[in-house]
Amino acid sequence: MRIGFHTDAFNSAYWNFERCLQWAQKNNVPCIECGVIDGASWIHGLGYQPHVALYEDPLLLRRKMESYGVRFSQIDAAYPLSGKDGPLYGVPYVLKTLPWAKLVGCERIATTDGLHAPEGLSDEEAMALMKRSYEQILELAELYEITITIEVHGYFTTNPDRLEEMLAFCDSPYLRMNLDTGNTFIAGQDPVEFARRFVDKIVHVHVKDVSESLAAAVRGEETGIAVSHCALGDGVNADNIRRCLEILRDHGYDGVLSIECEGQGGPMIEQSLAWLRKTLQELDIPEDTE
Secondary structure (H helix, E strand, C coil): CEEEEEHHHHCCCCCCHHHHHHHHHHCCCCEEEEEEECCCCHHHHCCCCCCEECCCCHHHHHHHHHHHCCEEEEEECCCCCCCCCHHHHHHHHHHHHHHHHHHHCCCEEEECCCCCCCCCCCHHHHHHHHHHHHHHHHHHHHHHCCEEEEECCCCCCCCHHHHHHHHCCCCCCCEEEEEEHHHHHHCCCCHHHHHHHHCCCEEEEEECCCCHHHHHHHCCCCCCCCCCCCCCCCCCCHHHHHHHHHHHHHHCCCCEEEECCCCCCCHHHHHHHHHHHHHHHHCCCCCCCC
C-alpha cells in the first residue's frame, strides 16, 4: 500500500501546493490529494491555499510534481451532488475536472453528497437526482478512463444501504468508493463493517482518527469531519483503523491510504505518518514508496 495525504492538512498553515510537495518529498510520501478550484480565488492567488486551480496548466504541474517524486492519488471535486444545485454546479465541476485530471496524470476524482438531508427534496427524489448526475459524469469518465469515487461523507453515503444503491447507479468499473474511517465513525456507523461490506468497491481510503471529546459531543449527529484535529493513533477510532487495514490487506488492496488530519504546520501530520507506518509494519503490510 502507498501512503498519501490530503493537502487540507495545511489549510490552517496557509501553505501553497508546492510547499505541500516539499513536505511530501522530505517525508518520503509518494502520493498527494488536493481540491481543485474552478475559477479564481484571492487566497489561492496569493499563495495561501494548498489546492490547485483548473486554470493552472496541468502538464506544467505534472512536470513539477515529477521533479519532487510525488503524484496525485486523487483529485477532490466533491461538490455535494444530492441537493437541487448538484446538477447545476456539481456536475459541471466534475466534468471540467476530468480532462484536467487526465493531463495531470491523476486516475481518480472524488465526489460525494451533502452533509444533511437535501432541502426541498424527499430522499427518493434526491437519489433519483444523483443517479442522473452520476450517469452524466460516468459517460465521460469512461472515455477518459478516470475512476469516479464516492466518498463516505454525508447524509446518504454514511448510510450503508443508500451507499450500496449509489454504487449501483451505473454498471461501470469506473464508479467506485472512497472509504473514510473518520466519517463513518462520527456518523455513528462502524468503519470496520463498512470496510467489510464494500471491500470489493474500495479503491482509495481516507485514514482519519476521531478525538474522544469530539466523539462524545457529536457522534451519531454529524455525518462528516472537514479535518480531524486528532493525530492517527491518539483517538477512539484507532483500533477501527487497524482492523480496516487488516480487511484491506487480506483482500489484496494495494491502493493509497490518504491521511486526513490537521497538520499543525507539520508536527501533527508527521505524528500521524509515524503511527501509520508503524501500524503497517505491525500488520505485515509492505509500504510502497515509489
